Amino acid sequence: MAARRYVDVFEAYDRFTQGQKMPETEWDYNVVPSTAALMKDRYGIQFGDGIVPEDPDLIDNLFLAGVDMLINTGLYNTDLERVMKVEEDEIYEGIKMAPKKLSLGSGKDRCKCKARRGNSSRKPVVQGGPTGAPITEEIFTSLVESYAAEPMVDALVSGVLETVDGHSVITNTPWEIKATMAEIRYVREASANAGRPGLSV
Amino acid sequence: MVGSDPHECSQLNELKVDISVLNTISGWHSAGDIIMVEQMPMFGGYAGGAEETAICDVATTLASFVVFNGDIHLDGPIHIRWGTTTTRDTLKVAAHVAAALDYNTDLLLANQYYTMAGPCTEMCLLETAAQAIADTASGRELLSGVASAKGVALDKVTGMEARMLGEASAATCGMEVSTVNEILDRIVSRYEMNFFNAPNGKRYQDCYNVNDATPNNEYLNLYDNVLDILSDCGLGF
Numbered sequence: 280m281a282a283r284r285y286v287d288v289f290e291a292y293d294r295f296t297q298g299q300k301m302p303e304t305e306w307d308y309n310v311v312p313s314t315a316a317l318m319k320d321r322y323g324i325q326f327g328d329g330i331v332p333e334d335p336d337l338i339d340n341l342f343l344a345g346v347d348m349l350i351n352t353g354l355y356n357t358d359l360e361r362v363m364k365v366e367e368d369e370i371y372e373g374i375k376m377a378p379k380k381l382s383l384g385s386g387k388d389r390c391k392c393k394a395r396r397g398n399s400s401r402k403p404v405v406q407g408g409p410t411g412a413p414i415t416e417e418i419f420t421s422l423v424e425s426y427a428a429e430p431m432v433d434a435l436v437s438g439v440l441e442t443v444d445g446h447s448v449i450t451n452t453p454w455e456i457k458a459t460m461a462e463i464r465y466v467r468e469a470s471a472n473a474g475r476p477g478l479s480v
Numbered sequence: 481m482v483g484s485d486p487h488e489c490s491q492l493n494e495l496k497v498d499i500s501v502l503n504t505i506s507g508w509h510s511a512g513d514i515i516m517v518e519q520m521p522m523f524g525g526y527a528g529g530a531e532e533t534a535i536c537d538v539a540t541t542l543a544s545f546v547v548f549n550g551d552i553h554l555d556g557p558i559h560i561r562w563g564t565t566t567t568r569d570t571l572k573v574a575a576h577v578a579a580a581l582d583y584n585t586d587l588l589l590a591n592q593y594y595t596m597a598g599p600c601t602e603m604c605l606l607e608t609a610a611q612a613i614a615d616t617a618s619g620r621e622l623l624s625g626v627a628s629a630k631g632v633a634l635d636k637v638t639g640m641e642a643r644m645l646g647e648a649s650a651a652t653c654g655m656e657v658s659t660v661n662e663i664l665d666r667i668v669s670r671y672e673m674n675f676f677n678a679p680n681g682k683r684y685q686d687c688y689n690v691n692d693a694t695p696n697n698e699y700l701n702l703y704d705n706v707l708d709i710l711s712d713c714g715l716g717f
Binding site for chain 2: 285286287288289291292295303306307308311312315316318319324325326328329330331332333335337338339341342344345346348349352353354355356357358359363365369370372373374376377378379380381382383384385389392393394395396397398399400401402403404405406407408409410411412413414415418421422424425426427428429430431432434436438441463472473479480
């Protein structure tokens with residue numbers, strides 16, 4: 280049946296609240312592995328030696344297996360301990376809804392993230408940065424600047440402050456919020472120091 | 481953060497979320513922010529082997545867009561034993577997943593980098609290059625990294641790893657996939673036997689001048705040597 284509309288996060292919450300109740304262990308140790316194994320058999324998924332696939336049938340069947348898996352399992356909410364389902368037409372409606380290109384950053388430092396096709400001659404966007412690795416507060420700005428100063432880098436991804444104002448950054452405390460705000464400030468300063476103040480963070 | 485910055489949150493392993501993720505996304509979605517949904521499927525974890533992990537990863541990626549209003553999905557298949565994205569198995573999972581989605585959709589696909597070795601080592605740069613080559617050839621749109629030394633060692637990350645990521649990616653663009661696979665096999669074969677005793681590498685402050693954020697000569701020389709190795713493996717710069 281055609282989808283009524285695409286699913287959004289609010290609809291997802293409503294479906295979770297009305298979904299099937301299930302222990303998380305059942306999800307982790309039964310639903311996910313047994314459905315993945317079933318889909319592997321159903322679609323005949325078997326990887327060859329190459330790291331990047333070259334067989335178009337394998338590539339296509341892997342996509343179909345993933346769609347089928349999402350339809351069959353749905354998604355699990357660990358707080359509600361319930362499962363929400365999504366229909367096939369809603370998946371394809373959601374794919375159509377997703378953007379095919381985005382602008383990241385501002386001014387002359389803006390870059391375009393646009394759908395590529397196969398091994399296109401157009402380079403992917405490079406989002407350079409520590410990717411969440413822990414960094415000493417005193418060198419944070421300099422370290423991030425080392426990425427911002429790289430010509431190959433089109434956008435930045437931050438690291439994590441080890442301390443903020445000398446305090447340990449403990450999850451779910453006000454210090455975590457302060458550290459997050461400081462990280463954003465330091466990353467902006469680093470990109471400005473590198474002469475690229477508009478880089479996406 | 482401004483509207484042109486991606487706002488990142490994470491699904492849980494595998495195909496799971498909690499209420500805080502839904503609440504976070506609801507605010508960003510309502511504000512029209514760019515949403516990057518992350519999830520790093522575990523190779524050897526709940527789903528099982530390479531094929532099962534890849535099937536689960538395709539489902540997870542689709543969920544980011546069609547349920548959680550994501551604009552970009554940030555992948556990162558990770559090896560349960562090594563905690564890295566650069567093993568032959570995890571590279572294979574990531575490349576197959578990207579190709580499957582790229583072949584059938586125009587979704588914006590990203591991948592993130594967790595190397596075993598630390599900065600200022602040949603192994604770290606080879607791991608980075610291998611993943612950049614695989615990600616580029618399999619059609620990904622955004623490459624995010626590098627969390628060297630598995631992203632857990634204090635100050636063991638630097639801009640030079642991102643330079644390698646970008647240069648290896650640019651050198652791969654447009655190449656035949658069969659050629660890419662030959663090059664990848666040569667590169668991965670050079671480092672994969674070293675996972676048991678991977679070098680920890682140097683801290684940022686030990687291989688960079690902190691005052692002007694530039695790499696020292698040792699790192700620059702090492703980088704040039706690795707470019708030569710990659711050229712010998714068939715990657716032209």
